Amino acid sequence: MYIRKKDKQLFEELDENLTLPGNWNKFIFDIKKTHNLIIKMSSNEFYCTNCKSIFIKSNLKVSDYCVCPKCKQELIIRNKTLKHCEFKDNLGVLQKYQDYYILRHFEIITYYCNGNFRTDVCEYGRQIFNDKFYKLHEIINDHIICNTGGTTIRHNGLLLGYDWHYFNSHWRGLGDILIYYPYNLKELFNGTQWQYSQLWILAQKERYFSIEFLLRTYRPSIELLIKLKLYKLALNPRTFDKEGNFEKRFGVDKSYLKYMQKHNIDINELDVLKYSKIKDIRILKFFSGYNLNDLKTYNIDLRKLKKFTNIERTNFYEYVDYLNMSRELRYDMKSKKILYPDNIEESHNRVQKLYKVNKDKKIDKKISRISKKLMVNIYQNKKYIIFPAKSIDSLIDESNQQSNCVQSYAEKYAERKCDIYFMRLLDNQDKSLVTVEVRDNKVVQQRTKNNEVTTKEQQQFLKLWEEKILNRA
Numbered sequence: 026m027y028i029r030k031k032d033k034q035l036f037e038e039l040d041e042n043l044t045l046p047g048n049w050n051k052f053i054f055d056i057k058k059t060h061n062l063i064i065k066m067s068s069n070e071f072y073c074t075n076c077k078s079i080f081i082k083s084n085l086k087v088s089d090y091c092v093c094p095k096c097k098q099e100l101i102i103r104n105k106t107l108k109h110c111e112f113k114d115n116l117g118v119l120q121k122y123q124d125y126y127i128l129r130h131f132e133i134i135t136y137y138c139n140g141n142f143r144t145d146v147c148e149y150g151r152q153i154f155n156d157k158f159y160k161l162h163e164i165i166n167d168h169i170i171c172n173t174g175g176t177t178i179r180h181n182g183l184l185l186g187y188d189w190h191y192f193n194s195h196w197r198g199l200g201d202i203l204i205y206y207p208y209n210l211k212e213l214f215n216g217t218q219w220q221y222s223q224l225w226i227l228a229q230k231e232r233y234f235s236i237e238f239l240l241r242t243y244r245p246s247i248e249l250l251i252k253l254k255l256y257k258l259a260l261n262p263r264t265f266d267k268e269g270n271f272e273k274r275f276g277v278d279k280s281y282l283k284y285m286q287k288h289n290i291d292i293n294e295l296d297v298l299k300y301s302k303i304k305d306i307r308i309l310k311f312f313s314g315y316n317l318n319d320l321k322t323y324n325i326d327l328r329k330l331k332k333f334t335n336i337e338r339t340n341f342y343e344y345v346d347y348l349n350m351s352r353e354l355r356y357d358m359k360s361k362k363i364l365y366p367d368n369i370e371e372s373h374n375r376v377q378k379l380y381k382v383n384k385d386k387k388i389d390k391k392i393s394r395i396s397k398k399l400m401v402n403i404y405q406n407k408k409y410i411i412f413p414a415k416s417i418d419s420l421i422d423e424s425n426q427q428s429n430c431v432q433s434y435a436e437k438y439a440e441r442k443c444d445i446y447f448m449r450l451l452d453n454q455d456k457s458l459v460t461v462e463v464r465d466n467k468v469v470q471q472r473t474k475n476n477e478v479t480t481k482e483q484q485q486f487l488k489l490w491e492e493k494i495l496n497r498a
């Protein structure tokens with residue numbers, strides 16, 4: 026793709042002027058620490074490849090994460106038979122050149138092979154922003170290979186001559202969810218609208234977020250949240266843009282702050298905390314992400330729900346469904362037995378059956394009422410008669426005889442969204458002939474068996490009926 030001369034010049038200038046920031050090696054060193062394993066040597070003996078020590082612990086499984094008791098690094102547990110694996114992270118370094126902000130994208134990869142580690146870092150992309158953080162350019166170099174399946178970074182220490190270019194059409198663009206180099210940010214934002222943002226602290230505490238999003242949509246609540254050490258909540262600052270005291274802002278009173286800090290709770294966990302007011306991180310994590318609004322109606326106690334039911338092995342929304350149906354069936358929604366059934370699926374299915382029957386009964390009543398009103402539209406000549414459907418059963422019967430789907434119109438009919446009539450031969454009124462749908466006093470559908478079209482004679486009859494009866498003044 027053609028690159029304008031002026032832009033090309035800028036890209037070349039960046040190559041000449043951008044260097045790696047001062048604490049780069051420390052930054053990489055800290056990330057490399059996380060590219061380690063805890064190797065399961067025997068049933069309760071573990072080896073940490075980070076601090077190279079052995080520790081004894083029981084009840085640890087392969088693929089779990091575990092904090093090494095010596096170096097305190099949280100690492101994944103692997104079996105000693107593991108031969109190869111790799112660790113990958115995407116890093117971002119934000120720098121300034123003239124009036125531009127440059128976000129440099131790096132990938133760090135560590136290959137593990139038979140007890141040896143090898144790490145490689147390379148820069149593959151740059152995003153160039155103006156001083157308001159609007160994106161001007163996005164460029165990539167030869168380290169990145171784009172194809173329809175996505176992108177891969179080619180790590181090759183020999184590739185020195187960068188050739189910066191725009192992306193091709195297959196490319197989804199550089200993401201901005203990265204681990205950010207934190208140590209230069211305070212200085213970088215000095216004298217700008219972000220100088221009190223505390224984002225340099227956030228970048229040390231949180232991995233993988235979008236700094237672009239936080240800068241572009243900057244609001245003072247970011248600063249407040251980071252100062253309160255509520256780092257995960259700082260990633261959704263808009264929610265906390267409220268006037269007033271702690272409780273107004275967070276939905277729980279200030280006595281919860283320490284607890285919120287301790288677990289660095291995120292916005293979904295806060296929703297559970299607001300609902301339950303329970304300081305139990307397992308409850309918060311378990312119910313995080315679910316819409317609890319429906320549970321509010323029934324005052325569900327999440328601890329009881331987790332203790333007395335099999336909610337851990339079932340679908341959360343099946344439970345909500347169960348509650349809503351139970352209410353419609355006028356069950357006692359204060360009874361423990363109803364609110365916390367020990368087998369949710371079983372109770373759900375049982376209630377659903379009753380619910381369907383009950384609902385059909387209601388619809389049937391409505392249809393019977395409507396059909397009585399529609400009797401005034403009964404019309405006949407020497408050959409045909411037309412009359413309204415009287416019940417769900419009559420709709421089912423019509424559906425079966427005609428092989429059509431009029432039975433599925435029962436609810437619409439009951440709500441008067443459409444009216445359903447049967448047109449039949451005067452001397453054979455039990456046998457289906459034409460199924461007729463009417464809306465706003467107009468015939469909108471007329472079908473014979475298998476949804477075939479009606480004859481001329483049948484159409485004439487319906488036309489007359491529409492004019493003389495449905496549209497009589």
Ligand SMILES: [Zn+2]
Nearest residue numbers: 073076093096
């Ligand atoms: Zn260790």
